[in-house]
Amino acid sequence: MSNSLLERIRTFNQIFQNSQTSGIDLYKLCNTLGKVLECCVTILDSKGYILGYAFVQDGGKNIGISRNEQSTYVSGEYNSQLLKIRSTRANNFDVPDTGGEDCPVTVAPVYYGGDRLGTIVFERINKEMFTDDDLVMVEYAAMVVALEIMRIKTEIMNEDERKRSMVEMAMGTLSYSEFEAVGHVFRELKGSEGLLVASKIADREGITRSVIVNALRKLESAGIIESRSLGMKGTYIKVLNDKLLSQLERMQ
Numbered sequence: 001m002s003n004s005l006l007e008r009i010r011t012f013n014q015i016f017q018n019s020q021t022s023g024i025d026l027y028k029l030c031n032t033l034g035k036v037l038e039c040c041v042t043i044l045d046s047k048g049y050i051l052g053y054a055f056v057q058d059g060g061k062n063i064g065i066s067r068n069e070q071s072t073y074v075s076g077e078y079n080s081q082l083l084k085i086r087s088t089r090a091n092n093f094d095v096p097d098t099g100g101e102d103c104p105v106t107v108a109p110v111y112y113g114g115d116r117l118g119t120i121v122f123e124r125i126n127k128e129m130f131t132d133d134d135l136v137m138v139e140y141a142a143m144v145v146a147l148e149i150m151r152i153k154t155e156i157m158n159e160d161e162r163k164r165s166m167v168e169m170a171m172g173t174l175s176y177s178e179f180e181a182v183g184h185v186f187r188e189l190k191g192s193e194g195l196l197v198a199s200k201i202a203d204r205e206g207i208t209r210s211v212i213v214n215a216l217r218k219l220e221s222a223g224i225i226e227s228r229s230l231g232m233k234g235t236y237i238k239v240l241n242d243k244l245l246s247q248l249e250r251m252q
Contacts, residue, residue, distance in 0.1 A: 026052030048079030
């Protein structure tokens, strides 16, 4: 490997400099790591789901991922073995489902705040051992991946909170009778989308059809649902905010 450690770090850092968004493309990160370290790279989360990978060397199998690149996760047994590795383990020759007995494999756990977030697996098919400079890049990559996974988790949490707040605000605009009507509608729907006849629900529950219509309009104007009249067939309803149904269950 002719490139110096500094040159490789600079190449790696270009991922952040060239990023057009707040996040990092983990597949591009794997591709760059694979090139600077001349190895196959796979990033897994703590459950074994594949967050990114790169096949750099011809013939690389890379931890049980088929060559057609269709797999989205590794086996539970394999992931359990990886999770038992608590600190970076370099130049292993006994890691199953990799290139072979004579192919060095380095496994780097990904931690943040003491929590195990995932694992990065580096596999060399050319049988060249990972050097100390290589391991500096491995540790640096593990830190970057930890920060990115935490960013993704925080983004998901923020999005979930935003959705819950939208549902709570929309439900707050409903009168008591409209709230009851919404409950009847979604019990009838039995899922996140479907077709129902408002007049039948109104007759069965002893409420007016207008109460149901007004309630659905309020939810639609808040972006919680989508509804479309199909004439005599009824009304098609689709839930756009996946927090609606769970919120209804808690409130009823």
